[in-house]
Amino acid sequence: MSAFKIAVFEGDGIGPEIMKPTVDLLRRMSSVAKTYDLTFENLPGGAGCYTDMGESLPKASLAVAGAADAILLSAMGLPDIRYPDGTEITPQIDLRMAFDLFAGIRPVRIPPGGLSPLKMPAGKSVDFVLVRESTEGLFYTQGKGKVEHDEARETLRITRGTSEKLFEFAFNLATDRKAQGQGTGRVTCVDKANVFRAFAFFREIFDKTAGEHPAIEADHAYVDAMALWMVQRPWDFDVLVTENMFGDILSDLGAGLMGGLGVAPSADIGQDHAVFQPCHGSAPDIAGLGVANPFAMVLSAAMMLDWLGLRHNNTEMAKDAARLREAVDGQIIGRKALTGDIGGTARTDEAVAALTDALFAAA
Numbered sequence: 001m002s003a004f005k006i007a008v009f010e011g012d013g014i015g016p017e018i019m020k021p022t023v024d025l026l027r028r029m030s031s032v033a034k035t036y037d038l039t040f041e042n043l044p045g046g047a048g049c050y051t052d053m054g055e056s057l058p059k060a061s062l063a064v065a066g067a068a069d070a071i072l073l074s075a076m077g078l079p080d081i082r083y084p085d086g087t088e089i090t091p092q093i094d095l096r097m098a099f100d101l102f103a104g105i106r107p108v109r110i111p112p113g114g115l116s117p118l119k120m121p122a123g124k125s126v127d128f129v130l131v132r133e134s135t136e137g138l139f140y141t142q143g144k145g146k147v148e149h150d151e152a153r154e155t156l157r158i159t160r161g162t163s164e165k166l167f168e169f170a171f172n173l174a175t176d177r178k179a180q181g182q183g184t185g186r187v188t189c190v191d192k193a194n195v196f197r198a199f200a201f202f203r204e205i206f207d208k209t210a211g212e213h214p215a216i217e218a219d220h221a222y223v224d225a226m227a228l229w230m231v232q233r234p235w236d237f238d239v240l241v242t243e244n245m246f247g248d249i250l251s252d253l254g255a256g257l258m259g260g261l262g263v264a265p266s267a268d269i270g271q272d273h274a275v276f277q278p279c280h281g282s283a284p285d286i287a288g289l290g291v292a293n294p295f296a297m298v299l300s301a302a303m304m305l306d307w308l309g310l311r312h313n314n315t316e317m318a319k320d321a322a323r324l325r326e327a328v329d330g331q332i333i334g335r336k337a338l339t340g341d342i343g344g345t346a347r348t349d350e351a352v353a354a355l356t357d358a359l360f361a362a363a
């Protein structure tokens with residue numbers, strides 16, 4: 001039996017409303033699991049924490065999170081609570097920096113019968129992963145940009161070290177996916193190498209890493225073309241790898257393709273740590289109303305089980321991750337107990353009750 005400690009940030013806005021039921025599901029899965037055991041520790045962090053404690057990510061929280069096997073985070077930040085310089089409170093970005101979580105993983109899946117504003121050709125389904133570099137790129141000067149008189153400047157930074165780690169991660173991901181019968185074994189570098197030297201440098205490093213993975217197909221796309229292709233033929237892609245800002249934008253496009261932010265999970269992964277959180281923010285407009293969609297959080301938890309399972313050679317965790325995904329897919333395909341953001345009328349607790357039934361009713 002492998003024991004794993006999970007650090008939990010319930011965060012702000014709808015954060016606690018989607019985190020609590022997700023942790024309940026995980027606890028229940030773990031309680032019947034034969035080969036793994038999960039324990040959870042709630043940690044203060046976020047805009048509410050900043051108001052209460054004067055810190056958005058207390059050192060003690062960071063230390064516990066750093067010692068945990070994985071970190072689950074819902075959403076942090078509220079528009080009205082800001083640092084004295086007027087910037088938003090984003091401890092989720094601080095966590096990426098503190099733990100060097102360079103690979104932002106944003107899966108885009110549309111199973112047959114799934115949600116999508118696209119008219120899907122018969123027999124087509126979408127299953128690709130966007131890997132977004134998450135510690136540098138155009139976010140390098142985040143909060144440190146210069147505005148002088150009539151000019152504003154930010155800096156885009158691409159380093160060889162981080163790019164090599166990022167591309168290695170992307171090729172390994174494509175290799176794992178191919179081994180699992182998911183994806184064709186292809187990595188596409190998304191850049192703007194025709195205009196910017198920094199991206200020509202990025203592409204050069206990509207090509208070198210590609211040469212070390214001959215079993216995986218490698219190609220390139222300009223980011224503007226990729227935005228078009230993600231809408232016109234998203235079923236053609238397997239693993240896309242890109243810079244931070246491009247990834248930020250394309251991942252919301254990906255979320256839109258599969259029905260919206262309420263169903264879009266993500267993970268930020270480094271060599272030794274990983275944070276799993278939905279793509280969406282704290283949704284203050286619906287906080288406290290009991291109508292938040294829990295699916296993105298649940299799917300992020302499934303990614304956590306997958307990651308832990310792969311790292312620790314635990315096939316039961318991978319199976320439970322697949323069960324969570326299948327239960328969410330089943331509910332979406334059956335258009336059963338869906339929340340308002342994806343066309344239903346269910347409240348959060350009704351959506352969770354249907355999910356719980358699908359997962360455990362037969363047990």
Ligand code: ATP
Nearest residue numbers: 077261262280281282283284285286292293294341
């Ligand atoms: P951030 O900048 O922190 O990413 P944001 O301001 O872009 O946040 P979100 O908080 O993600 O925005 O919310 C965008 C819209 O999507 C809001 O109208 C919100 O209510 C809706 N939304 C986000 N997450 C969910 C969810 N889980 N369930 C239902 N609606 C959601």
